Amino acid sequence: MLINGATELYGIIGNPVRHSLSPAMHNAAFAELGLNKVYVPFTVEDVNAALPGLTALGVKGVSVTIPHKQTVIPLVDDLDPVAARIGAVNTLVIDNGRIAGSNTDWLGANTALSRLTELNNCRVLLLGAGGAARAVGFGLKEAGADLTLASRTPAAGRDLSAALGCPWLPLSEAEDFKGTVLINATSVGMRPQEGDTPLPAAGLSAFDIVMDIVYSPLETRLLREAAQAGCRTINGLSMLLFQGAAQFELWTGEQAPIAVMRRELENKIR
Numbered sequence: 211m212l213i214n215g216a217t218e219l220y221g222i223i224g225n226p227v228r229h230s231l232s233p234a235m236h237n238a239a240f241a242e243l244g245l246n247k248v249y250v251p252f253t254v255e256d257v258n259a260a261l262p263g264l265t266a267l268g269v270k271g272v273s274v275t276i277p278h279k280q281t282v283i284p285l286v287d288d289l290d291p292v293a294a295r296i297g298a299v300n301t302l303v304i305d306n307g308r309i310a311g312s313n314t315d316w317l318g319a320n321t322a323l324s325r326l327t328e329l330n331n332c333r334v335l336l337l338g339a340g341g342a343a344r345a346v347g348f349g350l351k352e353a354g355a356d357l358t359l360a361s362r363t364p365a366a367g368r369d370l371s372a373a374l375g376c377p378w379l380p381l382s383e384a385e386d387f388k389g390t391v392l393i394n395a396t397s398v399g400m401r402p403q404e405g406d407t408p409l410p411a412a413g414l415s416a417f418d419i420v421m422d423i424v425y426s427p428l429e430t431r432l433l434r435e436a437a438q439a440g441c442r443t444i445n446g447l448s449m450l451l452f453q454g455a456a457q458f459e460l461w462t463g464e465q466a467p468i469a470v471m472r473r474e475l476e477n478k479i480r
Contacts, residue, residue, distance in 0.1 A: 417436070
């Protein structure tokens, strides 16, 4: 990749960001299309100070990750309506000093799921009540899914279910739920606790599709047991890939090279 005075700068802001797979994914996409752009990680503690600096340096766009997805909202000039409802921003487009904030996490989940099923009126059980569950849940509601939320923490679960306008179940009752899609939007099963699973294997045969947002390991215990139960499975790489592709298209106006981005992510994870 040639970097010169005309190279446009993109990146990811958060803390920590050293582990991020986004630079590999986006730089591979830029290179594939011959775009004179580069994507780098920025460790940012003070987002209030960082955004004017990024704008002054001519940065064209950034991904936003933990812990800044909520705190960045008051700092943007234009906020996408879905991002406003979710209450989180993961993508900034910077143009002539104006900062536009949006959220592509929900697009990542919806795109991955819609390749296997029609989401409108689809009966979905979503596990979790954190930021990831919030983004995925709002995206599913946007697509017209018949959504039910289940979580370990009653207070957080009921708050999110009220915001989403959907029923809530305690996680202990989720094993008896029957639906088309099960989504794990918790960190259960993430390395180094890869032996854990959010739902017992006995309950998985009630679903046609099981999706896990965890991508380390790529095949979680949940997905392994779901496949054994006859379910079609979607790993966490798919949500990461498709949300990144949506970011790429917002920044460049070009169709994202999905196959190249997927291959780069798989290589990095392996």
